[in-house]
Amino acid sequence: MILLMAVANETVRIAAAGDIHCSEETRDHLAAAFERVQDEADIVLLAGDLTTHGAPEEAAVLAEITRGLEVPIYAVLGNHDWHVNRALEVIAALTAGGVTVLERSSAVCEVRGMRVGIVGTKGFVGGFPDFELTDFGEPLLRQIYAETTQEVEALDRGLGEVAACDGRIVLLHYSPTTTTLAGERQTIWAFLGSDRLARPILEHRPHLVVHGHGHAGTFEGFVGPVPVFNVAVPLLGGRDFFVFELDAEGGLVRAEAEPPARAPQRAET
Numbered sequence: 175m176i177l178l179m180a181v182a183n184e185t186v187r188i189a190a191a192g193d194i195h196c197s198e199e200t201r202d203h204l205a206a207a208f209e210r211v212q213d214e215a216d217i218v219l220l221a222g223d224l225t226t227h228g229a230p231e232e233a234a235v236l237a238e239i240t241r242g243l244e245v246p247i248y249a250v251l252g253n254h255d256w257h258v259n260r261a262l263e264v265i266a267a268l269t270a271g272g273v274t275v276l277e278r279s280s281a282v283c284e285v286r287g288m289r290v291g292i293v294g295t296k297g298f299v300g301g302f303p304d305f306e307l308t309d310f311g312e313p314l315l316r317q318i319y320a321e322t323t324q325e326v327e328a329l330d331r332g333l334g335e336v337a338a339c340d341g342r343i344v345l346l347h348y349s350p351t352t353t354t355l356a357g358e359r360q361t362i363w364a365f366l367g368s369d370r371l372a373r374p375i376l377e378h379r380p381h382l383v384v385h386g387h388g389h390a391g392t393f394e395g396f397v398g399p400v401p402v403f404n405v406a407v408p409l410l411g412g413r414d415f416f417v418f419e420l421d422a423e424g425g426l427v428r429a430e431a432e433p434p435a436r437a438p439q440r441a442e443t
Contacts, residue, residue: 184286184287184288184421185286185419185420185421186216186217186285186286186288186290186341186419186420186421187214187215187216187217187417187418187419188215188216188217188218188219188290188343188382188417188418188419188420189211189214189215189217189218189219189245189415189416189417189418190218190219190220190221190384190403190405190415190416190417190418191219191220191221191386191405191407191410191414191415191416192220192221192222192223192252192347192384192385192386192387192404192405192406192407193221193222193223193252193254193386193387193389193406193407193408194220194223194224194236194407194414195223195224195225195226195254195407196224196225196226196232196233196235196236196239197225197226197227197232197235198231198232198235200226201235201238201239203414204236204239204414205239207414207415208239208240208243209243210414211245211414211415212243212244212245214415214417215245215415215417216245216246216285216286217245217246217247217248217283217285217290217292218245218246218247218248218415219247219248219249219292219343219345219384219405220247220248220249220250220273221249221250221252221345221346221347221384221385221386221387221405221406222249222250222251222252222253222254222255222296222346222347222385222386222387223252223253223254223255223347223386223387223406224236224249224251224252224254224255224264224268225254225255225264226254227254227257227258228254228255228256228257228258228259228260228261228264229258229260229264230260230263230264230266230267232264233255233263233264233265233267233268234267234271236267236268236271236273237267237268237270237271237272237273238271239271240268240271240272240273241270241271241272242272243272246274246283246285247272247273247274248273248274248275248276248281248283248292248294248345249268249273249274249275249276249294249345250275250276250277250294250295250296250345250346250347251264251265251275251277251296251347252296252347252386252387253296253347253387265277275294276292276293276294276295276345277294277295277296278294278295278324278325278328278331278332279293279294279295279328279332280292280293280294280332280333280335280336281294282336282339288340288341288420289338289339289340289341290339290340290341290342290343290420291335291336291337291339291341291342291343292336292343292345293329293332293333293335293336293342293343293344293345293380294332294344294345294346295325295328295329295332295345295346296325296346296347296348297322297325297346297347297348297349297350297367297368297371297385298318298321298322298325298348298368299318299322299348299364299365299366299367299368300318300319300322300364300367300368300369300370301363301364301367301368301369302351302352302363302364302367302368302369303369305360305363305364306364306368306369307319307322307364307368322368322370322371323370325371326370326371326373326374329344329371329374329375330373330374330377330378333374333375333377333378333380334378337378341381341382341420342378342380342381342382343380343381343382343383343384343420344375344380344382344383344384345384345385346371346383346384346385346386347385347386347387348366348367348368348371348385348387349366349367349371349385349387349388349391349402349404350367350368350369350371350372350375350383350385350397350402351367351369351372351395351396351397351402352369352395353392353394353395353396353397353402354385354388354391354392354393354394354395354402354403354404355367355388355391355392355404356391356392356395357388357390357391357392358388358390358391366387366388366391367385367387367388372397372398375397375398375400375402376397376398376400379398379399379400380400381400381401381420382400382401382403382418382420383397383400383401383402383403384402384403384404384405385402385403385404385405386404386405386406386407387404387406388404388406388409389406389408389409390408390409391404391406391409392404392409393405393409393410393416393434403416403418409434410434411434412434413434416434
């Protein structure tokens, strides 16, 4: 489904994908995908799990692919990118490849006469009503709760920073809503996101939210009136990216492309 937000008759094309899991084995496929997408989009968003196991060498492969591309690329990290606890090296490699990694931060991209504000943070676990971690008990569990709190606060702060932009986008890895997790086993929803991330989205009402992580979830969902899309590549029906269009008026205007068909598959997070 294509989202429309218009400066005059112009639209800004936003290509989004998550869980690309780059490695040497996927180099050729991803190189071809990125070469195509720079002709299809004005901005590229990567919703985490950029690498397979979080190795800086895997991030370097992606950096070699993105280096020199003309389209601006914004990304957040995912749980895979933290797996071996070398995230700072992963970020350095991606930055060298021209990727802007948003870590609890925001950026503004000016394109086609429109200022697009992008707020990016990984998000974290915590669950949803009936499957929700609370701020009580063992210190380690409360530390998890506190980590999610920092993600929520960063999201709120970032949305405040881009409040004056024509288009406002939230880029996450973890989901802020169960509406894009339908298809995943409910027993693992607490590890796929947290509805605490929805609170600043409801307050600031950005035009678009994209995330990944839920490989067996649902493409299209919502937080209140805000459209949310799970752009994990396994959900994109054979596509490497899904392209949204934004214009200055905001709101979901029409479906110009069929949403991806969901194929039954094993969940991988």
